Amino acid sequence: MLQQVSDGFFATRFGDPPFDVLALPGWMRTVSDFDQMLHGMAALAIDLPGFGGAQPPPPTSWSIRQYADALVPALTNFEVPPVVVGHSFGGRVALQLAHTHPDLIRALILTGVPQLVARTKAKSSLKHRSVRFLHQMRLISDARIESWKRQHGSSDYRNAEGVMREVLVKAVNENYEEQLCSLSVPTVFVWGERDTAAPLADVRRALELVPKGMGSLRVLEGVGHLTPTEAPDSIASAILGRSTA
Numbered sequence: 001m002l003q004q005v006s007d008g009f010f011a012t013r014f015g016d017p018p019f020d021v022l023a024l025p026g027w028m029r030t031v032s033d034f035d036q037m038l039h040g041m042a043a044l045a046i047d048l049p050g051f052g053g054a055q056p057p058p059p060t061s062w063s064i065r066q067y068a069d070a071l072v073p074a075l076t077n078f079e080v081p082p083v084v085v086g087h088s089f090g091g092r093v094a095l096q097l098a099h100t101h102p103d104l105i106r107a108l109i110l111t112g113v114p115q116l117v118a119r120t121k122a123k124s125s126l127k128h129r130s131v132r133f134l135h136q137m138r139l140i141s142d143a144r145i146e147s148w149k150r151q152h153g154s155s156d157y158r159n160a161e162g163v164m165r166e167v168l169v170k171a172v173n174e175n176y177e178e179q180l181c182s183l184s185v186p187t188v189f190v191w192g193e194r195d196t197a198a199p200l201a202d203v204r205r206a207l208e209l210v211p212k213g214m215g216s217l218r219v220l221e222g223v224g225h226l227t228p229t230e231a232p233d234s235i236a237s238a239i240l241g242r243s244t245a
Helices: 064-077 089-100 125-135 143-152 155-159 161-172 177-181 202-206 232-243
Strands: 001-006 011-015 021-024 043-046 085-089 108-109 187-192 216-221
Touching: 001 043, 001 064, 001 177, 011 064, 021 064, 021 089, 043 064, 064 089, 085 089, 085 232, 089 108, 089 177, 108 232, 187 202, 187 232, 216 232
Parallel strands: 021 043, 021 085, 085 108, 108 187, 187 216
Antiparallel strands: 001 011, 011 043
16 A cells, blocks of 8 residues: 655555554665565555656656655654665665664664675776777767667666666765764664675675674575565564564
8 A cells, every 4th residue: 555655755555553664675676575574564665766666766866865865754754763674775775864864763774785885996997998988089979888888787787777877876886884984773784695786795894884782783594685575584573673672
């Protein structure tokens, strides 16, 4: 069941109010990923703008901060600050919400969030640099450079179009070290052992930045990146643990 939570935002309801959980899906995923995870809970799950659910794309290439700011009015639907669950891209937004509005959030459950900490960027190949140079010099057409990008870009990049591709490019160039260092909301990192999009080694590095007592890690053996559908009961357990804390 859909419920309007603010101007232009609709949430899928799980259970009846008062709601105490807000869930945000990953990049180009929808709230259907949470069907089993949130079953039996009093929760709201929101399809983020441009992710193919109930929300259209944002008017411009939003940053993570802009996604988070847009969700602030939705938090007024909660009688008490909720536990916010964020998977992948949704986890970036959730972490930013906790950074800018910690008073509106009781706890965080983050799972499969890529690039929490900065990585050393690999130098692009000579071929890649040459193609970009030729395009800048107008020796390669826009259509040809687009075809080249679709052949060599990530699957997410190839599948994104228009403003959502710009959102993706902006997101992958961000990291969240500042947000981690200032984290003041109890946070559980629930991670798939086999997650290649957000490697376990990265979240261990991220935890080193979190203030003492604010973060804990649960590793899910044999689980990959899509934790909400691969291990819904494990995330539900983490939610319930924070809901009653």
